[in-house]
Amino acid sequence: MVTSPIFDLRPSDPTAERDIFVTTFRWMLLARTVDEKLAGLYRAGKIPGGGVYLGKGQEAVSASLGVSLQQGDVYAPLIRDGAGRLAFGETVIEALRTCLGSVLGPMRGRDGNVHRGRPKDGYLPMISHLGAMISVVNGALMAKRRRGEQHFVGATCLGEGGTSTGAFHEGMNQAGVERLPFVMLVTDNQYAYSTPTSRQFACKSLESRAAAYGFQAHSIDGTNLADCLRGLGSAVTQARNGGGPQLVIARLLRLCGHGEHDDASYVDDRLKNSPLGRDCMVVAEQRVIAEGWADKQEIQSWRAQASSEVEAAVVQVQTEASPDPYTERWSALKSTHLLDGFLNA
Amino acid sequence: MSVTYLEAIREAQARALADDPRVYIYGQDVGSFGGAFKATKGLAQQFPGRVFDAPISEDAMVGSAVGAAIEGMRPIIEMQFADFSTPGFNQIINQAATLYWRTQIPCPITIRLPSGGTSGSGPFHSQSMEALFAHYPGLIVMTPATVEDAYSMLLEAVAIDDPVIFCEHKFLYYHLKADKLPTESIPAGKARVARPGRDLTIVAYSAMVHEALAVAEELALEGTEIEVVDLRTIKPIDTDTIVASVARTGRVLVVGEAFPWGGVTAEVVARVATEAFGLLDAPPQRLNAKDTPIPYHPDLWAVHRPTARSISAAVRNLLQM
Numbered sequence: 182m183v184t185s186p187i188f189d190l191r192p193s194d195p196t197a198e199r200d201i202f203v204t205t206f207r208w209m210l211l212a213r214t215v216d217e218k219l220a221g222l223y224r225a226g227k228i229p230g231g232g233v234y235l236g237k238g239q240e241a242v243s244a245s246l247g248v249s250l251q252q253g254d255v256y257a258p259l260i261r262d263g264a265g266r267l268a269f270g271e272t273v274i275e276a277l278r279t280c281l282g283s284v285l286g287p288m289r290g291r292d293g294n295v296h297r298g299r300p301k302d303g304y305l306p307m308i309s310h311l312g313a314m315i316s317v318v319n320g321a322l323m324a325k326r327r328r329g330e331q332h333f334v335g336a337t338c339l340g341e342g343g344t345s346t347g348a349f350h351e352g353m354n355q356a357g358v359e360r361l362p363f364v365m366l367v368t369d370n371q372y373a374y375s376t377p378t379s380r381q382f383a384c385k386s387l388e389s390r391a392a393a394y395g396f397q398a399h400s401i402d403g404t405n406l407a408d409c410l411r412g413l414g415s416a417v418t419q420a421r422n423g424g425g426p427q428l429v430i431a432r433l434l435r436l437c438g439h440g441e442h443d444d445a446s447y448v449d450d451r452l453k454n455s456p457l458g459r460d461c462m463v464v465a466e467q468r469v470i471a472e473g474w475a476d477k478q479e480i481q482s483w484r485a486q487a488s489s490e491v492e493a494a495v496v497q498v499q500t501e502a503s504p505d506p507y508t509e510r511w512s513a514l515k516s517t518h519l520l521d522g523f524l525n526a
Numbered sequence: 527m528s529v530t531y532l533e534a535i536r537e538a539q540a541r542a543l544a545d546d547p548r549v550y551i552y553g554q555d556v557g558s559f560g561g562a563f564k565a566t567k568g569l570a571q572q573f574p575g576r577v578f579d580a581p582i583s584e585d586a587m588v589g590s591a592v593g594a595a596i597e598g599m600r601p602i603i604e605m606q607f608a609d610f611s612t613p614g615f616n617q618i619i620n621q622a623a624t625l626y627w628r629t630q631i632p633c634p635i636t637i638r639l640p641s642g643g644t645s646g647s648g649p650f651h652s653q654s655m656e657a658l659f660a661h662y663p664g665l666i667v668m669t670p671a672t673v674e675d676a677y678s679m680l681l682e683a684v685a686i687d688d689p690v691i692f693c694e695h696k697f698l699y700y701h702l703k704a705d706k707l708p709t710e711s712i713p714a715g716k717a718r719v720a721r722p723g724r725d726l727t728i729v730a731y732s733a734m735v736h737e738a739l740a741v742a743e744e745l746a747l748e749g750t751e752i753e754v755v756d757l758r759t760i761k762p763i764d765t766d767t768i769v770a771s772v773a774r775t776g777r778v779l780v781v782g783e784a785f786p787w788g789g790v791t792a793e794v795v796a797r798v799a800t801e802a803f804g805l806l807d808a809p810p811q812r813l814n815a816k817d818t819p820i821p822y823h824p825d826l827w828a829v830h831r832p833t834a835r836s837i838s839a840a841v842r843n844l845l846q847m
């Protein structure tokens with residue numbers, strides 16, 4: 182797994198509360214810094230292809246899953262998982278290369294923004310179709326089990342809107358039937374693009390679906406890093422130790438537009454002013470200070486470190502070539518002898 | 527001893543399982559029951575843990591095959607009927623077909639589609655889906671017409687490092703017999719001249735090859751020599767073999783069992799028009815099923831799809847042009 186410069190901050194003793202909390206908080210900081218930079222580049226018209234989808238407000242839950250996974254696991258993050266991706270082992274530069282269209286990025290300009298990954302390292306690149314990654318993770322886990330591997334876990338993420346797809350149902354049922362070491366993280370951020378939860382599902386709670394699929398349910402407060410670490414840590418551990426598939430429902434409010442093109446004017450003020458509307462970064466920082474794990478000055482230095490890492494990466498990526506349509510291999514098959522000569526002349 | 531088209535498919539899977547530990551078979555009722563058509567008969571017993579039942583979840587069946595392929599496996603997915611590949615369509619065209627192009631990680635999965643019409647099967651157990659899949663980059667689509675091809679092409683499909691849609695024709699399952707399984711074969715991607723002739727070319731694939739051969743037989747009695755080209759794979763299409771045949775005959779009729787809008791026959795005609803316009807003595811023609819859903823009643827069905835009778839009429843018409 183490729184590691185980010187601050188990857189080594191991962192605590193050697195993951196039970197040490199301070200270490201894990203601070204480590205995760207720093208992934209959150211780094212992810213927020215990347216997101217803010219991307220938002221700025223978007224406003225400046227510097228994003229080829231145009232789209233930017235941020236994870237503002239979802240860093241705690243996303244990073245908590247990322248730090249709970251380890252090498253050998255399978256991870257298929259989604260739209261708002263910048264923090265989880267970094268915590269799992271993606272580098273800042275790799276993320277930026279995909280977003281800024283560098284040919285050196287893992288997708289080489291063939292796909293962009295959140296559609297990135299390194300399948301060889303268990304980091305699966307999402308397709309857009311919501312719900313579609315669940316069964317892909319299932320298949321990877323089935324293959325690992327078939328090969329006799331042990332103690333591995335697979336996890337993927339969705340918003341509450343994604344749970345309304347047929348693919349979600351099929352994938353969850355399949356994971357249940359196969360009793361896979363699988364963690365489904367659903368972050369209910371109150372809106373799917375502009376659609377409120379009342380137009381998305383009729384069940385009393387998303388947790389109630391767990392039993393129907395043979396999953397164990399967990400609920401977490403997505404604004405509270407301590408709760409995210411507890412809930413996701415426990416779900417991942419149970420899956421790893423033979424407890425079968427786990428459904429984790431995190432609640433919070435999306436603190437940005439669906440994408441940066443969206444002003445999110447439809448978001449209800451009452452939600453913004455409710456506990457759901459708290460910013461997980463602020464809540465986590467307060468905890469760090471209250472516990473005496475770091476003071477304001479030290480946190481400021483972490484912020485500065487994140488910022489300089491991101492700035493340096495942007496500068497580097499902006500000097501890198503974009504893909505060249507004239508030297509591009511326009512071929513969708515590995516078996517080049519089976520390309521249709523008439524279509525691929 | 528003889529072997530049917532269906533037995534050839536079973537034998538190819540048995541051999542693939544025996545030869546390569548990365549191969550497994552996943553689909554509805556494929557386990558100890560042996561599959562709705564018995565294409566996996568006895569395989570679950572012969573290869574414990576490697577031939578197993580899926581829930582009725584075509585999307586998840588294909589999605590999981592992609593995940594397993596990423597982890598180095600070579601899954602075979604059986605759709606119970608080609609018609610039920612539609613709920614799995616998204617995973618096939620968006621996940622499987624794009625994986626290699628996006629990530630350079632190969633996606634060696636084989637999806638078996640028991641395809642095409644049989645008497646009394648109706649609108650939802652008769653469809654020919656090949657053109658839909660062929661439309662998408664990143665997929666290989668095979669349509670074997672013979673027992674030998676059913677066997678050798680399925681083995682090839684499993685060995686190929688890209689996703690293969692294997693359209694096996696249900697009408698041929700029991701009717702079609704060969705003396706034995708083949709030991710050698712024409713490679714995938716190459717068409718085959720199933721019968722040589724000099725007066726007119728019929729390009730066909732899958733079950734329609736046999737209807738075309740029957741017509742060629744009938745017209746031979748009248749002194750007309752029809753050349754029949756069996757496409758074998760429809761993605762890629764072997765344009766060279768088609769053009770070479772048209773160069774010999776100057777007339778071409780393309781026959782497919784699928785619906786008439788677009789599709790394989792239109793693609794072949796477009797290629798002939800582009801590459802062999804000057805070789806034609808008459809406009810290229812095509813014959814397909816009717817532009818309605820596939821009817822249940824045997825009398826309706828017999829007229830819905832092309833048969834030796836309607837092909838013969840189209841051939842006679844084209845010979846007059």
Ligand SMILES: Cc1ncc(C[n+]2csc(CCOP(=O)(O)OP(=O)(O)O)c2C)c(N)n1
Binds near residue numbers: 372435
């Ligand atoms: C199957 C499918 N339909 C529609 C879309 C378009 N789309 C992209 S994101 C989105 C909203 C997703 O909402 P949710 O799952 O709640 O996640 P959130 O964006 O809130 O994190 C929609 C409708 C899609 N990607 N996939």
